[in-house]
Amino acid sequence: xxxxxxxxxxxxxxxxxxxxxxxxxxxxxxxxxxxxxxxxxxxxxxxxxxxxxxxxxxxxxxxxxxxxxxxxxxxxxxxxxxxxxxxxxxxxxxxxxxxxxxxxxxxxxxxxxxxxxxxxxxxxxxxxxxxxxxxxxxxxxxxxxxxxxxxxxxxxxxxxxxxxxxxxxxxxxxxxxxxxxxxxxxxxxxxxxxxxxxxxxxxxxxxxxxxxxxxxxxxxxxxxxxxxxxxxxxxxxxxxxxxxxxxxxxxxxxxxxxxxxxxxxxxxxxxxxxxxxxxxxxxxxxxxxxxxxxxxxxxxxxxxxxxxx
Numbered sequence: 001x002x003x004x005x006x007x008x009x010x011x012x013x014x015x016x017x018x019x020x021x022x023x024x025x026x027x028x029x030x031x032x033x034x035x036x037x038x039x040x041x042x043x044x045x046x047x048x049x050x051x052x053x054x055x056x057x058x059x060x061x062x063x064x065x066x067x068x069x070x071x072x073x074x075x076x077x078x079x080x081x082x083x084x085x086x087x088x089x090x091x092x093x094x095x096x097x098x099x100x101x102x103x104x105x106x107x108x109x110x111x112x113x114x115x116x117x118x119x120x121x122x123x124x125x126x127x128x129x130x131x132x133x134x135x136x137x138x139x140x141x142x143x144x145x146x147x148x149x150x151x152x153x154x155x156x157x158x159x160x161x162x163x164x165x166x167x168x169x170x171x172x173x174x175x176x177x178x179x180x181x182x183x184x185x186x187x188x189x190x191x192x193x194x195x196x197x198x199x200x201x202x203x204x205x206x207x208x209x210x211x212x213x214x215x216x217x218x219x220x221x222x223x224x225x226x227x228x229x230x231x232x233x234x235x236x237x238x239x240x241x242x243x244x245x246x247x248x249x250x251x252x253x254x255x256x257x258x259x260x261x262x263x264x265x266x267x268x269x270x271x272x273x274x275x276x277x278x279x280x281x282x283x284x285x286x287x288x289x290x291x292x293x294x295x296x297x298x299x300x301x302x303x304x305x306x307x308x309x
Contacts, residue, residue, distance in 0.1 A: 024079055024106065027134060027153040030160040031083050031104050032070060033192040037233035038225040040066050044173070044201075049217040056217070060173055065090040066099065066225070067233035071244075072251075081106040084251075088236040096239040098247065100146070101139040108135040111148040112264060114167040116182045116208045119265040119309075120145055136164065136188070142276035143250050144266055144304075145258065147186065161191035167206075181205040181216045199223040245291060246283050253300045257308075265309035275307045 044060040067088045075081035087099035107130050112120040135150040149164030165187045169175065174184075183206040191198050201221030207214040258264065266275065282303060286296055 023132065023153075023155070026155045026160070027106075028080065028083070030153055030155070030162070030192050031085070031134070033160070034085060034190070034197050034225070035068050035070060036196065036227045037230045038066050038068060038196055039228045039232075040064050040226075041222075041224045043223070044219055044221045046217050046219045050215055054217060057178075062173075065228070065232050067236035067240075068225070071101075075106075086240075088233075088240060090233055090236050093235045096236050098141050098243075100141065101143060101251075103135075103137040103139070105135045105137065107131060107133060108150065110259070111135060111137075111150065112145050112258065114145075114147050114169060114183070117265075118169065118268060120263065122262045125150065134162065136162070136190075138168075139254075140276070142279045143247070143254050144275060145264060149188065159191065161189060163187065163189040181207050183208045183213070196225040196227045198225070242287065243283060245293065246286050246296060249293060249297045250279060250300055253297055253304060257301075257304065267307045267309055270306055275304065278303050278306075 040063065042060070042062040042064070046056045046059075049056065067090065069086060070083060071086040072084035073080040073082065083104040085102045085104070087101065089097040089099040091097060107127070109125045109127060109130055111123050111125065113123045114120050130150050133150045133152050135148055137148045138146045140146050147166045147168035149166035151162055151164035153160065153162045165185065168184045168186050170178075170182070170184055185204040185206055187202040189198075189200040189202075191200070199221075201219075201223075203219045203221060205216045205219065207216050268274065279300070282296075282299060
């Protein structure tokens, strides 16, 4: 059977669209493939230091149970351009900690790049630079910025992974104990597996000054997320049901503040208090009264702006 020229052109057009959209659908499936109730192992070890006199720090290990879930999607139903994933740490049936958050944005051109000392500078990428890429925006427990990186999801040889390098503040396991460096340059590798996923890291601990960047030490990190019985995360699901509206307002306020700033700097303390503690206290107080979203946002904004330089 001979096909007309019009039919051939239509088939080529459909084929082209399919070729363009299929990778994005694979990306979305991989991003959402991080979700579920997981038993998590956190492992870190310093591996190299340029100075012979450097004393390597002890290896860090920890375990936990974490619920990872899609909290928000923006864009077409089947092909969202933004996917918000929240992590909740289950300490016990009666104790849940709001952990980190990651926003995935498709072909995003505006990123906050960490500088040093709780400060970030906005950087713009061209549309050509981010074509087909996803930005992972990582946020602290109080939804303040942490680090952002853009890269392409790779689906090849039976593997699905994303890898990007970005400067970041010191992680909690470090900044409470040491002050000998002020920037962590993280190469993050997220790879989806049938039973969960791994977050592999190759990190450089950088001393940043006016003279430039100096490497203090390098480390290897491996966080393994293995799916477990969903019942182990029931406490997290119950906790989120009670606190979801409040933290949605916190995200909304940050989303109003951050895009309008070319630079962001956050004060470590205000009158002896830190931002995360004040937002947590506000969350607790919101449970004791009839929840009013407008009032909540106003109080959240006042709290956040108090900590902005």
